[in-house]
Amino acid sequence: MSQKSEAQVLDIRGVNHAYGDLKVLKGVDLQVAAGEVICLLGPSGCGKTTLLRLIAGLEVLQQGTISIAGSTVASSSAHTPPEKRGIGFLFQDFALFPHLSVLENTAFGLVSIRSREERNNRAMEALKRVGMSAYAKSYPHQLSGGQQQRVALARALAPRPSIVLLDEPFSSLDTRLRSQVRDETLHVLKHSGVATVMVTHDPEEAMFMGDRIALMNKGVIVQVDGPVNLFYRPVNAFVATFFSDVNRIEGVVCQGKVATPFGALDAQHIQDNTVVDVLFRPDSLRLDIAQCDIHGVIGEVTASRMLVGSTLVHLRLEYCAPSCPMHVHARISGRFPHPDGTKLCVSLDPDDVFIFPIEDGDEHDCQPCCDVAGQNAGLNCPVSAHVPAGQGL
Ligand SMILES: Nc1ncnc2c1ncn2[C@@H]1O[C@H](COP(=O)(O)OP(=O)(O)OP(=O)(O)O)[C@@H](O)[C@H]1O
Numbered sequence: 243m244s245q246k247s248e249a250q251v252l253d254i255r256g257v258n259h260a261y262g263d264l265k266v267l268k269g270v271d272l273q274v275a276a277g278e279v280i281c282l283l284g285p286s287g288c289g290k291t292t293l294l295r296l297i298a299g300l301e302v303l304q305q306g307t308i309s310i311a312g313s314t315v316a317s318s319s320a321h322t323p324p325e326k327r328g329i330g331f332l333f334q335d336f337a338l339f340p341h342l343s344v345l346e347n348t349a350f351g352l353v354s355i356r357s358r359e360e361r362n363n364r365a366m367e368a369l370k371r372v373g374m375s376a377y378a379k380s381y382p383h384q385l386s387g388g389q390q391q392r393v394a395l396a397r398a399l400a401p402r403p404s405i406v407l408l409d410e411p412f413s414s415l416d417t418r419l420r421s422q423v424r425d426e427t428l429h430v431l432k433h434s435g436v437a438t439v440m441v442t443h444d445p446e447e448a449m450f451m452g453d454r455i456a457l458m459n460k461g462v463i464v465q466v467d468g469p470v471n472l473f474y475r476p477v478n479a480f481v482a483t484f485f486s487d488v489n490r491i492e493g494v495v496c497q498g499k500v501a502t503p504f505g506a507l508d509a510q511h512i513q514d515n516t517v518v519d520v521l522f523r524p525d526s527l528r529l530d531i532a533q534c535d536i537h538g539v540i541g542e543v544t545a546s547r548m549l550v551g552s553t554l555v556h557l558r559l560e561y562c563a564p565s566c567p568m569h570v571h572a573r574i575s576g577r578f579p580h581p582d583g584t585k586l587c588v589s590l591d592p593d594d595v596f597i598f599p600i601e602d603g604d605e606h607d608c609q610p611c612c613d614v615a616g617q618n619a620g621l622n623c624p625v626s627a628h629v630p631a632g633q634g635l
Contacts, residue, residue, distance in 0.1 A: 251276045251404050251437040252297065257306035259292055266292050268461040270306070274405070279431055279438040280466075281448035283484075284458035290441045293458075294407055297439060298331065299324035311404045330398030330406040330436070334413050336390045338382040344369065344393050345378040351401045368400035369393070372430055387415050388423045395427060399434055406431065408440040412447065424451060445485045449473075457481055479519045479598045489527075489570045491520040492600070500597060503539040503559045503568055504590040509597050517600045524554065524573035526594035530587045531580075538589035541570070546578045553578035557588060 252274040259267040266289045274280045282290040295301040296316065297308060303316040310329070315322040330351075338347050349365035369375040372392040382390055391411065398406050411427070412420045428451055431438050442448050448455045449469040456466040457480075465477045476482035483490075491502050495516045499506040502520055512518060534540060541557035552573050559568040572588065580586065 250274060251311055252439065253307075253309040254293075254297070255307050257293070257296065257303065257308065259289075259296060259301070259304050266461050267296075270461075270463055272456055272463065272466065274437045274439060276404075276437050277432065277435045278453050279428070279440065279451055281452035281455045282439065282441045282458060283443065283445060283448040283452075283455050286443060288458040289461045290443075290458055291409065294409055294439065294441050297405070298329055298407055299327050328401075328404045330401065330403035332391075332394050332398045332406065332408040332411045334410045336382075336394035336414075338390055338394060338397075340382050342381075343378065344374060344380050344382070344385070347382070347393060348397045348400050350397060354401075365396070365400055368396040371399065371434070372396045372426070386419075388419045391415065391423050392426065395430060399430070399436065403436060405437045405439065408438065410441055410443070427451075449485070457484060476596060479521060479596070479600075482521050482596045482598070486523050487571060488521045488523055491568075493518055493520055502590075503588075504592075505537055507592055507595055507597065512597065512599055519596075519598050519600055521596045521598070522590055522594055524571040525552075526590055527570065527572035528589045528591070529555065529557075529572055529574060530589070531584075532587050534587040534589070538587040540585055541588035543580055543582050543584045543586065544569075545582060546580070548577065549573075551575065557586070559588060560585075 250273040252272070254270060254272040257267050257270040258265070270289075270293060272280070272293075282293060284290055292301065296303050297310075299315065299322060302321050303318070305318060307314055308316040310327055313322075314320055315327050339350070342350065345362060345365050348368055349361045352361045352364055355361045355364065366375055366378065369378060372395050374389060374392050374396060377385060377389065377393070382393070385393065394411075412424050415423055424447065440448075440451055442451070449472075452469060454466055454468055455472055456463045457472060458464065459480055465472060465481050467475075472481060473485050476485075482488060493500040493502065495509045495512045495514050495518055497514065498508065498510040500509045500518055500520055507520065509518060529541075530538070540560040542560070543555060544558050545556040547554045552575050555572045555574060555578055557570050557572060559570060570588070
């Protein structure tokens with residue numbers, strides 16, 4: 243390993259990787275600091291596992307460099323084998339050896355320690371950290387899924403690695419156990435001060451676990467940021483739609499504005515005639531049994547469904563009807579008392595709206611349309627759709 247003086251524990255620069263003609267990673271840069279948990283998130287096939295395998299050394303790097311704790315472990319001319327990279331692994335299926343006890347499993351990666359007693363002490367220390375020391379003599383088949391996961395975490399941490407790599411570590415656990423185990427895992431990782439890279443395809447899990455999230459799409463990191471910025475300051479429609487359901491209105495910027503049922507929204511930063519997505523989350527809509535002012539539009543409840551702690555309300559907006567029928571979802575906290583068919587005033591806080599040019603959209607000429615009051619507003623008539631979370635646009 244060649245020496246470098248890098249402040250970050252993990253430093254990935256300019257990584258490109260292909261399987262035959264399939265370009266899987268395209269110019270990936272990523273840095274991870276000690277004690278930081280970073281989640282690689284993205285749709286199936288975007289390249290998360292390939293990136294993790296390259297960091298681990300399970301895949302030979304084709305282009306770029308990967309440095310760990312200041313040493314280059316992979317480049318076009320160097321490949322440090324996985325066992326010499328100072329990495330701990332935690333896989334989906336935990337990969338515990340069935341014929342070894344919990345203590346023996348945990349001590350497995352400590353071969354560099356000659357003294358058996360010292361190895362066992364170190365393994366016990368790791369088991370204590372995850373609350374499993376009382377099970378040291380048990381075998382994996384005698385443990386629950388959550389206990390097996392804790393042993394696997396102890397085994398990953400026992401050699402005191404600089405980085406732990408976790409590949410969908412909670413996916414084999416049922417929903418209730420999963421939230422408990424991931425909470426415990428987060429505390430253990432943060433307490434140990436190790437740098438962590440975790441692959442997940444679940445946005446909520448990434449937000450729960452990650453100090454930062456690298457959101458990937460088609461082999462590229464689209465945005466790497468803290469969960470709050472990803473949620474409230476998405477760089478494009480893909481990011482905005484990945485973390486929650488959104489309502490989508492397609493419109494055209496005319497005179498620096500885009501027409502919506504909630505009034506003409508400011509889009510000065512986008513060129514006139516550009517086709518745009520206007521995106522807003524269901525919980526950004528306000529529903530009132532009251533007269534609408536210029537910022538609201540009448541909506542008829544077509545259905546409502548109680549979810550955990552909130553209700554999703556389906557609404558048909560009376561906007562330019564029948565030429566622009568609009569279906570939107572609102573999410574209100576707790577129970578929704580109104581039956582289907584109720585007419586409500588639906589309004590939207592303009593600060594909760596994201597407007598992005600549609601990347602492959604054609605330019606449209608501005609055509610006269612109607613405003614909230616049904617008058618000609620000189621703006622294009624938009625169309626609406628609802629985008630489920632995790633799909634991306
Ligand atoms: N060994 C391989 N040989 C050929 N193609 C591969 C190989 N491994 C992965 N791929 C392809 O590379 C692309 C990226 O795969 P990768 O497993 O990195 O994605 P991912 O984001 O982890 O997906 P998932 O969430 O479904 O696991 C996919 O199209 C996959 O089919």
